[in-house]
Amino acid sequence: MEVLHEDLPRVTALHTTRVLSLDAAGRILDWISWQDAVCLYVRGVVAWTLGDPCLTVHGGTSRANGLQSTLDLHPIVASTGHCREHAIDPAPALTNTALFARDRHLCLYCGHHYTRHELTRDHVIPLSKRGADEWENVVSACLACNLRKSNRTPQQANMPLLAVPYRPSWVEHLILSNRNILADQMQFLISHLPRDRRPA
Numbered sequence: 001m002e003v004l005h006e007d008l009p010r011v012t013a014l015h016t017t018r019v020l021s022l023d024a025a026g027r028i029l030d031w032i033s034w035q036d037a038v039c040l041y042v043r044g045v046v047a048w049t050l051g052d053p054c055l056t057v058h059g060g061t062s063r064a065n066g067l068q069s070t071l072d073l074h075p076i077v078a079s080t081g082h083c084r085e086h087a088i089d090p091a092p093a094l095t096n097t098a099l100f101a102r103d104r105h106l107c108l109y110c111g112h113h114y115t116r117h118e119l120t121r122d123h124v125i126p127l128s129k130r131g132a133d134e135w136e137n138v139v140s141a142c143l144a145c146n147l148r149k150s151n152r153t154p155q156q157a158n159m160p161l162l163a164v165p166y167r168p169s170w171v172e173h174l175i176l177s178n179r180n181i182l183a184d185q186m187q188f189l190i191s192h193l194p195r196d197r198r199p200a
Contacts, residue, residue, distance in 0.1 A: 016179075016180040017055055017180065018033060019032050019034060028192060034073055039047070047080045048078045049078070051184030058070050075182045094138070096119070099135075101195075107121075107142040108140055119140045119141065119142060122138065135166065135167035139161060
């Protein structure tokens with residue numbers, strides 16, 4: 001199977017292009033690989049698509065007419081079926097990678113920008129003081145600020161937070177987790193952001 005992309009070299013397209021998967025009602029599910037998207041098309045379970053094709057997949061040659069098959073993949077693909085109501089907008093897993101992306105790789109105490117390896121997870125209310133390891137109680141902190149704050153609250157350490165920690169919505173999580181979002185995908189995702197939030 002060969003894949004061509006109009007705007008990007010083939011290898012780059014393969015490694016960077018992801019398709020936004022929806023259910024038939026338009027609920028956002030997750031990013032899927034181009035291979036998984038091809039499977040949806042081949043199995044005949046694509047209900048509808050959005051956006052201009054972003055990848056053209058070239059398959060085998062037909063014995064009947066000698067022509068090579070092609071399949072245009074769209075950036076947003078809705079599959080038949082509906083997700084269960086309780087599965088809508090799931091809580092994204094709290095990982096350091098997701099946390100640092102939410103906080104835009106800033107230390108929320110000193111405000112400086114750091115690489116992923118220079119940041120730590122700080123518990124606003126320390127675990128020893130019955131603070132929880134959850135989105136609303138964790139922030140990105142540089143090592144120096146984390147050590148300085150120690151086992152205290154920001155108020156006790158006289159280190160006010162620069163932003164209030166929050167649990168990102170599933171849509172925000174999807175935006176933060178993909179560095180190569182296509183224009184059609186970003187427009188669709190932004191239209192589904194909570195009204196009181198802004199995209200990263």
